[in-house]
Amino acid sequence: MSIAVNAGSIRLNKTQPAIRLTPRPVLQVRSSHSEKKKILFVTSELTDLIKTGGLADVSAALPRALGTLHDVRVLIPGYTQVLRSGHAIRVVGSLGAQAEIPACRIGRMDMPDGLIIYVLICPELYERDGNPYGDGHGNDWPDNPVRFARLCLAAAEIAAGTACIRWTPELVHAHDWPTGLTPAYMHWRGLRTPSVFTIHNLAYQGNIDMSLRRALALPHEACGVERMEFYGKLSLLKAGIAYASHVTTVSATYAQEITTEEFGCGMEGFLRMKARQGLLSGLLNGIDESWEPQSDPHLVRGFSACDWQGKAANAAYVRQAFGLEADASPLFAVVSRLVQQKGIDLTLGVAETIVANGGQLAILGQGEPHIEEEVRELARRYPGRVAAHIGFNELDARRLFAGSDFLLMPSRYEPCGLSQMYAQRYASLPIARRTGGLADSIEDGLTGFLFDQTSVDSYRHAVLRALEIHQRPDLLCGMRCRAMATGFFWRHAIAPYDHLYQQLLGVHREVAHAIS
Numbered sequence: 126m127s128i129a130v131n132a133g134s135i136r137l138n139k140t141q142p143a144i145r146l147t148p149r150p151v152l153q154v155r156s157s158h159s160e161k162k163k164i165l166f167v168t169s170e171l172t173d174l175i176k177t178g179g180l181a182d183v184s185a186a187l188p189r190a191l192g193t194l195h196d197v198r199v200l201i202p203g204y205t206q207v208l209r210s211g212h213a214i215r216v217v218g219s220l221g222a223q224a225e226i227p228a229c230r231i232g233r234m235d236m237p238d239g240l241i242i243y244v245l246i247c248p249e250l251y252e253r254d255g256n257p258y259g260d261g262h263g264n265d266w267p268d269n270p271v272r273f274a275r276l277c278l279a280a281a282e283i284a285a286g287t288a289c290i291r292w293t294p295e296l297v298h299a300h301d302w303p304t305g306l307t308p309a310y311m312h313w314r315g316l317r318t319p320s321v322f323t324i325h326n327l328a329y330q331g332n333i334d335m336s337l338r339r340a341l342a343l344p345h346e347a348c349g350v351e352r353m354e355f356y357g358k359l360s361l362l363k364a365g366i367a368y369a370s371h372v373t374t375v376s377a378t379y380a381q382e383i384t385t386e387e388f389g390c391g392m393e394g395f396l397r398m399k400a401r402q403g404l405l406s407g408l409l410n411g412i413d414e415s416w417e418p419q420s421d422p423h424l425v426r427g428f429s430a431c432d433w434q435g436k437a438a439n440a441a442y443v444r445q446a447f448g449l450e451a452d453a454s455p456l457f458a459v460v461s462r463l464v465q466q467k468g469i470d471l472t473l474g475v476a477e478t479i480v481a482n483g484g485q486l487a488i489l490g491q492g493e494p495h496i497e498e499e500v501r502e503l504a505r506r507y508p509g510r511v512a513a514h515i516g517f518n519e520l521d522a523r524r525l526f527a528g529s530d531f532l533l534m535p536s537r538y539e540p541c542g543l544s545q546m547y548a549q550r551y552a553s554l555p556i557a558r559r560t561g562g563l564a565d566s567i568e569d570g571l572t573g574f575l576f577d578q579t580s581v582d583s584y585r586h587a588v589l590r591a592l593e594i595h596q597r598p599d600l601l602c603g604m605r606c607r608a609m610a611t612g613f614f615w616r617h618a619i620a621p622y623d624h625l626y627q628q629l630l631g632v633h634r635e636v637a638h639a640i641s
């Protein structure tokens with residue numbers, strides 16, 4: 126299926142009508158808003174408290190960046206890690222049980238920088254060892270449908286003003302499948318509060334058995350094909366897409382890709398319909414202000430453009446910490462969840478080329494057990510040249526971005542990707558597949574290297590181009606400086622969100638007038 130992109134519309138071969146995707150708005154943030162709007166973010170992870178991937182970074186950074194314009198607060202489940210984070214929690218509200226969704230309390234946590242986080246306290250659902258979604262050994266929590274229905278119902282009750290927390294949002298912004306029921310419960314309660322649902326990764330859909338409908342207090346209409354029904358199941362992700370006032374995803378290219386069979390994970394038809402109605406946008410993610418190579422306290426030594434001694438100090442740390450030989454060879458890095466999406470198998474395929482050309486490879490990540498084992502095996506094959514740390518470690522991640530020459534991201538698909546933005550900021554040139562947000566945030570030959578096919582050959586070609594640049598200090602320095610200057614900061618990326626919120630709130634006001 127060929128796609129031609131033309132001024133914000135996409136054409137799915139010539140026989141089908143053009144469908145409009147909301148073009149990426151180019152807007153200035155207004156310097157002063159007449160009034161800050163109250164916005165509730167609903168999320169299942171947040172970097173300050175608990176993180177498994179990029180969703181946590183966005184959930185932590187976007188509300189803070191938007192905080193200059195609006196009163197943005199966050200709602201998150203009270204996992205053990207959240208309750209034990211050391212931040213004081215004050216109970217401010219409570220909610221009753223419904224169907225098989227247990228009662229809970231709402232705590233308020235005030236972060237030192239002023240961000241207000243509402244914590245859902247429900248010990249039987251959230252207080253256990255493991256991560257937000259499972260036991261950490263590859264097993265999802267069997268009660269995930271109830272756990273995340275509880276979160277979504279709480280958000281809807283806060284929006285309805287029935288949670289007694291003395292703060293009622295004017296707009297609710299939910300993220301990914303765990304929060305997909307939020308706009309749905311809001312709809313079934315008859316709320317007119319607008320909602321935004323952001324897809325960070327369409328492949329994770331939260332598909333559950335139809336028989337759970339009553340347990341989750343879902344009305345019969347939920348089972349319709351235009352609603353939550355998805356191949357005989359109920360999809361929590363599809364609920365978000367179906368009931369939200371507007372759906373966004375995290376890059377313009379991914380917004381187009383998910384309307385195609387190749388990337389649509391079975392939801393492409395539904396998403397095409399949303400796109401046709403002007404209800405689907407792609408808004409590129411940003412990074413927070415802590416990504417500052419000169420002053421980042423995590424680094425062994427800071428550095429700035431063209432002053433590469435600090436970068437070399439971080440590289441020396443990485444080599445030592447990972448057990449690589451101490452030399453000045455091209456250092457390639459992987460900082461990634463080790464899952465199929467990220468194309469780690471392709472990196473295993475180019476490792477030989479890297480080593481044969483005198484390079485080194487340091488891998489930091491965790492994920493699917495069989496990929497972890499393949500990575501370990503690769504490191505055993507090339508001692509001193511390839512090394513792997515299986516785990517999740519923010520300090521080493523930052524030092525790897527700072528110390529490496531190149532970051533490998535051969536993703537099969539990538540809704541946005543943050544690691545390539547972090548890497549560019551720290552003068553590590555990404556080598557990535559031209560897909561999703563990677564295509565939108567890397568300039569081939571200028572700030573990194575892009576390749577087209579999901580194949581080792583296509584990838585190897587990009588790696589060889591990078592190795593050639595490494596031989597040319599003048600060109601390498603030029604690309605590094607350009608990459609460092611990209612600065613995809615949230616402060617530049619919030620304007621489209623603000624515009625969307627204002628649009629929805631405007632529409633909402635009109636509807637309210639029409640009805641009253």
Ligand SMILES: Nc1ncnc2c1ncn2[C@@H]1O[C@H](COP(=O)(O)OP(=O)(O)O[C@H]2O[C@H](CO)[C@@H](O)[C@H](O)[C@H]2O)[C@@H](O)[C@H]1O
Nearest residue numbers: 178179325461462489490516517518522540541542543544
């Ligand atoms: N072992 C490790 N130790 C320390 N840190 C590690 C780590 N492995 C990964 N990380 C960190 O986790 C984050 C990963 O973010 P990404 O956006 O690259 O991918 P992810 O697939 O999780 O996110 C999904 O959501 C985000 C947010 O929208 C989209 O950008 C993305 O495309 C989509 O797949 C980065 O902060 C990275 O540094």
